[in-house]
Amino acid sequence: MKDVIVPAHAATFIAGGGRDVDSARMQLDLKAGEHVRLIDMNNEELGIAIADPENDRLRLLALPSDGLPSIGGALLALRVERALAWRRQLGLPGPEHAYRLIHGAGDGLPGFTCDVLGRVAVVYVYGEALLAVGRQLAEAIVGFAQLDGAVVKKRARGGADNVTQDVIGKVPEKSIATEHGVPYEIHPLGGLNVGLFTDMREQRRGLGRFAANKRVLNLFSYTGALSVTCARAGAETVTSVDTSEGVQAWARGNFGRSGLQPDDKRWRFETGDAVRYLARAIRDKERYDTVLIDPPTFSTARGTPWVLDRDYPKLIEQAASVIPPDGVLWLAANTHELGSLAKLAHKGLRAANRTGAIVEQAGLPPEYPTVAAQPQDRYLQICVLRLT
Numbered sequence: 001m002k003d004v005i006v007p008a009h010a011a012t013f014i015a016g017g018g019r020d021v022d023s024a025r026m027q028l029d030l031k032a033g034e035h036v037r038l039i040d041m042n043n044e045e046l047g048i049a050i051a052d053p054e055n056d057r058l059r060l061l062a063l064p065s066d067g068l069p070s071i072g073g074a075l076l077a078l079r080v081e082r083a084l085a086w087r088r089q090l091g092l093p094g095p096e097h098a099y100r101l102i103h104g105a106g107d108g109l110p111g112f113t114c115d116v117l118g119r120v121a122v123v124y125v126y127g128e129a130l131l132a133v134g135r136q137l138a139e140a141i142v143g144f145a146q147l148d149g150a151v152v153k154k155r156a157r158g159g160a161d162n163v164t165q166d167v168i169g170k171v172p173e174k175s176i177a178t179e180h181g182v183p184y185e186i187h188p189l190g191g192l193n194v195g196l197f198t199d200m201r202e203q204r205r206g207l208g209r210f211a212a213n214k215r216v217l218n219l220f221s222y223t224g225a226l227s228v229t230c231a232r233a234g235a236e237t238v239t240s241v242d243t244s245e246g247v248q249a250w251a252r253g254n255f256g257r258s259g260l261q262p263d264d265k266r267w268r269f270e271t272g273d274a275v276r277y278l279a280r281a282i283r284d285k286e287r288y289d290t291v292l293i294d295p296p297t298f299s300t301a302r303g304t305p306w307v308l309d310r311d312y313p314k315l316i317e318q319a320a321s322v323i324p325p326d327g328v329l330w331l332a333a334n335t336h337e338l339g340s341l342a343k344l345a346h347k348g349l350r351a352a353n354r355t356g357a358i359v360e361q362a363g364l365p366p367e368y369p370t371v372a373a374q375p376q377d378r379y380l381q382i383c384v385l386r387l388t
């Protein structure tokens, strides 16, 4: 195994808990996936990393304190057992449950994440270089979490296309995972996203408070997980808007699985662009008491790429125009900059000539640990406002 001497700032980053070491300016000649020993300027060992040149990263997986000579089965077993112990403490594992089991650096596995969805694990690796260890990790997860199988998917930069998949054990085309007793259909082999975002679990738990007896509009509704939650909580109507015909059919299936008739007039599924939908709703003077907006980070559905800072305030402005006084605007965004979603909300509401009070701000649930040295890993923000 080669030794790599890291510069002082990288050694400081590692000492502070950093695990995804930026190698952009280190003149390295390493093969993708090569395991290397990192040492500081004083020849102190910092641990063993996997070279991930595609992302300009050295993924530091093994620490001297692990007392293991390599990144292999023993280390992965250690990490998976510790990760499982934390999720058990949180009461998450169960026969069909959905939860995040591995969250990158926060679980000592930089470059890897894993969701458990019922009987199947979905392991994501963030670079080609990590695929071999990703497979070993998936095997460890299937064993320790007692699952039927796992699929390893490589996340490509900047989008959900061209996902490579590696299957371990038994992985069906379709399966069911439950959350708080609510069943959701999962397509483990479908693509990058498999039907349920585990990072929204705590939000789904609390959403009923804003939905009971309300007319709810869910923009970018995907497989309808938030819509089902609102309908089950006793919403008067739930309108789900998404550009994809396929996910709308999936959402209807999820309604049915919860004993909600998808053909009931109270549940509407509109296939189309969220911005156009709002423009029409404003023209027709429609009103919604609660509007949920959870846009994708990357989307070219409208011909041009979605840009959070530019496009979100405009969307908020439009949404505010269909919400009556005392109505609720529930916003989600993939951004780690603290408070930035509240700022975007403020900008959008000002443009609409409305004001609002923040009634809740939230982020990732507790099974998404992140290391303080990598603040950008806390990628999710939720901001709920009550409009005046």
Ligand SMILES: C[S@@+](CC[C@H](N)C(=O)[O-])C[C@H]1O[C@@H](n2cnc3c(N)ncnc32)[C@H](O)[C@@H]1O
Residues within 6 Å of the ligand: 196, 197, 200, 219, 220, 221, 222, 223, 224, 225, 226, 241, 242, 243, 244, 247, 272, 273, 274, 275, 294, 295, 296, 297, 299, 301, 302
């Ligand atoms: C991040 S997912 C939403 C997740 C969903 N809120 C949930 O909790 O399950 C983004 C969704 O937005 C949809 N989408 C992308 N661009 C859109 C647009 N312009 N209008 C409506 N839906 C769009 C995609 O098809 C995808 O289903």
